[in-house]
Amino acid sequence: MSQQDPLTALQFQAPISAQCIIDLPDSICYGSVSVGGFIACAMAKHVVSHAAQQLKTKDQTEVRSAHVQFFRPIIPAKGPIIMRLQELNLGRAWSTFRVDAFQGDTSKLAASTNIIIANFAMPGTTVDTAWRLSPPPRTVNxxxxxxxxxxxxxxxxxxxxxxxxxxxxxxxxxxxxxxxxxxxxxxxxxxxxxxxxxxxxxxxxxxxxxxxxxxxxxxxxxxxxxxxxxxxxxxxxxxxxxxxxxxxxxxxxxxxxxxxxxxxxxxxxxxxxxxxxxxxxxKHSLVHATLTMSTEIKKRLPDGGVRWLYLRTEAKSIQNGRMDLQVLLLDEGMDLVAISHQVAQIVRGIDKSSKISNL
Incomplete structure (x- = not known):
C-alpha cells in the first residue's frame, strides 16, 4: 500500500444512473476505519458529478452544505462502497440530494448525507456581520x-x-x-x-x-x-x-x-x-468516532486551490463520552471558508485498530 493523493481518489466519474460503486483507499484511514471526512467528500463528489450531467442542475456544481450521518464504521478491507443517490428537490437557486452508502450487505446503511448544491456565482445579499475570531489568531509568516x-x-x-x-x-x-x-x-x-x-x-x-x-x-x-x-x-x-x-x-x-x-x-x-x-x-488514548458531521461552505476557493488553511477547533462539553466539536476553516486572508460541526463519541484508540471494528 502506498500513500494516495485524496484528490486523485476522488476523480471518479459518477454514472448518469443514481448508483455508483467505488473502492476507498486503505491509506486514508485511522486504524482500520476510513476517515469520515473523506467518505463525506466522496458522497459529495457523487452528487456534483451527477448534477453536472443533468439539464436542470448542470450549473449547480458547488456544495453549499452537507449533513452526514455515520451508522457503522466503513472499513476498506471489507470491499467497495455502494452509493445510491436521490433527488429530493431541484430548484433554480439550489437543489437538494440524498446519498446513502452501503458496504457489503446493502440492507445495512453505513452512512448517509443530505447535500445542498448551488451556483456560488448567483448574486445574493452580502453584508458585513463584523464577526472576527476571538481571541484573534496568533501572528504568523x-x-x-x-x-x-x-x-x-x-x-x-x-x-x-x-x-x-x-x-x-x-x-x-x-x-x-x-x-x-x-x-x-x-x-x-x-x-x-x-x-x-x-x-x-x-x-x-x-x-x-x-x-x-x-x-x-x-x-x-x-x-x-x-x-x-x-x-x-x-x-x-x-x-x-x-x-x-x-x-x-x-x-x-x-x-x-x-x-x-x-x-x-x-x-x-x-x-x-x-x-x-x-x-x-x-491503547489508553481517547479518539472520537464521528456520528454526524454538518459542514457549510461559505466561499469558493480559487480553481487551482490554496496551499494554506487555518483551522480552529473547539469542544464545548464532553459528557459520558458524548462530545460536540466545531471546526472553523479560514484562508490566508482570514476569510471564513467553512464551518463544520460534529457530534462524536469518545472511544479508546485500540477500538479503532482492529480489522473487525468494535465500534
Whole structure:
C-alpha cells in the first residue's frame, strides 16, 4: 500500500444512473476505519458529478452544505462502497440530494448525507456581520512557516506507514504555536497538504505542490488535531499521545532530526505512526468516532486551490463520552471558508485498530 493523493481518489466519474460503486483507499484511514471526512467528500463528489450531467442542475456544481450521518464504521478491507443517490428537490437557486452508502450487505446503511448544491456565482445579499475570531489568531509568516523558519510556530507531520495507525494524518502537515497555552480552550493550526511529501520525510521535489480545493473541505475539517486529550490527566505518567503537549514534543524531535539532515525525520518511535506501535500507544488514548458531521461552505476557493488553511477547533462539553466539536476553516486572508460541526463519541484508540471494528 502506498500513500494516495485524496484528490486523485476522488476523480471518479459518477454514472448518469443514481448508483455508483467505488473502492476507498486503505491509506486514508485511522486504524482500520476510513476517515469520515473523506467518505463525506466522496458522497459529495457523487452528487456534483451527477448534477453536472443533468439539464436542470448542470450549473449547480458547488456544495453549499452537507449533513452526514455515520451508522457503522466503513472499513476498506471489507470491499467497495455502494452509493445510491436521490433527488429530493431541484430548484433554480439550489437543489437538494440524498446519498446513502452501503458496504457489503446493502440492507445495512453505513452512512448517509443530505447535500445542498448551488451556483456560488448567483448574486445574493452580502453584508458585513463584523464577526472576527476571538481571541484573534496568533501572528504568523506563512512564507517562513513553510521553510520551518518562523520562531513562534513548529511543524508536526505524521510519518506514513502502510499499516500505521495514524496513516491518514500523513495527508496533512500541521503547524502549531510553540508556546503552549496554560489552559487549552481551543486548538489553532495552519495546515498544508502532506501527500506531496515522501512517506517519511520532506517535500517530494518531483511532484507539484498539492493544494486544498473545495472538494476536500470536509476532509480537511476532519483532520484537525484532536482536542479531547488536552482535558485528561496523563496515564501512568504518560502524556496523552494526541494532546498538544505530546505534539509539541514530537515536533521538537522531528525538528532536531530535520536539522541534522535525517531523511526520515518524520519517523518517530512513540507517536503511534509505526505499525508495531499503533496498539501500544493508542491503547489508553481517547479518539472520537464521528456520528454526524454538518459542514457549510461559505466561499469558493480559487480553481487551482490554496496551499494554506487555518483551522480552529473547539469542544464545548464532553459528557459520558458524548462530545460536540466545531471546526472553523479560514484562508490566508482570514476569510471564513467553512464551518463544520460534529457530534462524536469518545472511544479508546485500540477500538479503532482492529480489522473487525468494535465500534
Amino acid at each position: 506563512l512564507r517562513k512557516l513553510e521553510m520551518h523558519d518562523d520562531p513562534d510556530w513548529t511543524c508536526y507531520h505524521t510519518a506514513f506507514h502502510p499499516d500505521g495507525f495514524r496513516r491518514a494524518y500523513a495527508s496533512v502537515k500541521n503547524y502549531i504555536p510553540k508556546q503552549r497555552p496554560h489552559n487549552i480552550t481551543f486548538i489553532e493550526q495552519w495546515i498544508t497538504p502532506g501527500w506531496d511529501c515522501t512517506p517519511l520525510g520532506s517535500k517530494d521535489s518531483s511532484v507539484s505542490d498539492a493544494r486544498w480545493t473545495n472538494e476536500l473541505i470536509q476532509f480537511a475539517a476532519d483532520l484537525n488535531l484532536p482536542i479531547q486529550e488536552n482535558f485528561v490527566q496523563p496515564h501512568l505518567g504518560m502524556i496523552p499521545v494526541g494532546s498538544i503537549a505530546a505534539t509539541l514534543n514530537f515536533a521538537a524531535t522531528q525538528e532536531k532530526a530535520r536539522k541534522a539532515g535525517t531523511l526520515n525525520w518524520r519517523e518517530l518511535p512513540d507517536d503511534g505512526s509505526l505499525p508495531e506501535d499503533g496498539s501500544k500507544f493508542f
